[in-house]
Amino acid sequence: MRYKTYSIQTGNLRSDKYLHDFFISVQDVPEHPDYPEHTHEFTELVVVYEGNGINCVGSFEYPIAAGDVFVLHSGQKHAYKQTSHLHLCNVLFDSNMLGLQSLDMKHLPGFHALFVLEPQLRKANFNSRLHLEGPDLIKARNLIEEIEQEVDEQNPGFRLISQSLLLLLIGKLSRWYAQATKEDSAKLMLIAKSLAHMEQKLYEPLSIEQLAKMANMSERNFYRTFQKATGVSPNQHLTNLRISQATELLKHSDASITEIAFECGFQDSSYMTKQFKKHMGLTPSMFRKINHS
Numbered sequence: 001m002r003y004k005t006y007s008i009q010t011g012n013l014r015s016d017k018y019l020h021d022f023f024i025s026v027q028d029v030p031e032h033p034d035y036p037e038h039t040h041e042f043t044e045l046v047v048v049y050e051g052n053g054i055n056c057v058g059s060f061e062y063p064i065a066a067g068d069v070f071v072l073h074s075g076q077k078h079a080y081k082q083t084s085h086l087h088l089c090n091v092l093f094d095s096n097m098l099g100l101q102s103l104d105m106k107h108l109p110g111f112h113a114l115f116v117l118e119p120q121l122r123k124a125n126f127n128s129r130l131h132l133e134g135p136d137l138i139k140a141r142n143l144i145e146e147i148e149q150e151v152d153e154q155n156p157g158f159r160l161i162s163q164s165l166l167l168l169l170i171g172k173l174s175r176w177y178a179q180a181t182k183e184d185s186a187k188l189m190l191i192a193k194s195l196a197h198m199e200q201k202l203y204e205p206l207s208i209e210q211l212a213k214m215a216n217m218s219e220r221n222f223y224r225t226f227q228k229a230t231g232v233s234p235n236q237h238l239t240n241l242r243i244s245q246a247t248e249l250l251k252h253s254d255a256s257i258t259e260i261a262f263e264c265g266f267q268d269s270s271y272m273t274k275q276f277k278k279h280m281g282l283t284p285s286m287f288r289k290i291n292h293s
Contacts, residue, residue, distance in 0.1 A: 023097035024162050026148035032086040037079040044072040045091040045170075047132075047140055053083035057122040062129070064088075067137050069130040069173060073119050089144055093166060105170065106199045109192040110177030115170075116195065117188055117229045128184040130177045143169045190215040191229050194222075195237075202241045203265040208234055242266060243279045250288040257284050 037056070052065040056079040057072075064070075064086075072078055073095075080086070105111050114130055121128070132140060143165055150162040178189060194211045211234055212222035226234045242264040249260045258269040266272035276284050 022151065022159065022162075023094035024147065024151055024166055025092040026144060026151060027090040027092065028144075028148065029089070030087045032080065032083055032088050034083050035080040037077055039075050039077050040072075040092075041074050042092050043074060043095045045093070045173075046070050046072065046088055047091070047137075047144065048086070048088045049137070049141060050087040051083065051085035053086045054081050055079075056081060060122065062122075067132045067134075069114070069132060069140070071115050071119055076119065076122070089141070091144060091147065091166065091169070098163065098166065100170075105167070105174070107196050108171065108174040108178070109189055109196040110174035111170070111192075112195040113177045113185070113188050113192040114173060117192060120231055121188075121229060128182070128188040130173065130180065130185070131182070132176060136176055140169065140173065143172070188229070190217070191226055194226070194234075195230075198234075198238055198241060202238065202245060203263055205265070206238060238265075239275055240279070242272075243276055246272065246276060246284065247280070247287065247291075250284055251291045260284070 032051075032053070034053075046069065048064050048066050048068045050066050052063065055062045055064045055070070058077060100106070113128070118128065147162050147165045147169070150158045150165065177185070178192075180186065180189065194215050197211070197214060198206060208219050208223060211226075212219045215222050215225075217225065223234060226237070230237055232240070246260055246264045249255060249263065253260070255263070257273070261269040261272035264272065266275070273283055276287070280287060
């Protein structure tokens with residue numbers, strides 16, 4: 001929806017007000033005003049079309065200008081100030097409903113950079129950001145306008161088409177991020193590539209030495225950089241991925257606990273049970289009994 005005037009809301013912006021009866025919405029704001037600190041219950045993909053301003057996240061401030069793209073997740077406090085002819089578009093969506101977890105989107109390093117690492121790093125000062133030049137910005141804008149048209153007109157099949165277009169947009173942005181040449185973006189991509197590799201190879205033995213070599217870093221530097229970027233150690237992140245995969249298999253397959261342990265990269269079922277209970281608060285067998293479909 002294109003806004004001639006933009007109503008300013010503070011506090012926590014609720015999904016039922018902004019997403020209505022569908023989990024995707026588009027806000028095209030030609031003259032975005034200064035906006036006080038707020039949070040929201042949905043994910044916000046922001047594409048700056050024209051103008052400039054400052055995006056405030058926590059205690060840090062980031063200049064934004066035409067071509068900048070960034071993601072703000074649910075619960076993330078942010079504000080805008082010193083806006084000047086700022087024309088941006090917010091693509092709002094419920095990331096759980098979109099189903100990103102079940103797609104191979106996470107095999108794209110650029111997806112990790114844009115959706116995982118950047119939002120985490122906004123808790124500290126950092127300089128990396130996806131920036132689209134003219135032709136790519138036009139392509140992104142055209143896709144967003146198609147999504148907006150589908151959601152606004154609600155013709156038969158609009159849910160399928162708008163969801164497909166949004167996934168295409170996210171995939172394109174992820175690929176464009178992977179092609180970034182800016183030094184800070186390139187550094188972030190090194191960690192993003194290790195995250196994508198872990199997603200794809202979680203069932204294989206993976207060592208810090210392997211991952212550090214892939215990122216062209218020393219083991220010590222890789223460990224420190226990874227923890228700063230993700231909030232957890234590489235080993236903890238890998239365990240989290242394996243536990244997540246195990247929960248899906250426990251819910252949707254009839255494989256034994258031992259088979260699931262090996263399929264998820266655990267060395268044996270006893271170790272998986274120990275880690276699973278530590279993370280989930282109950283054993284794999286208990287989890288399956290409660291959640292098996």
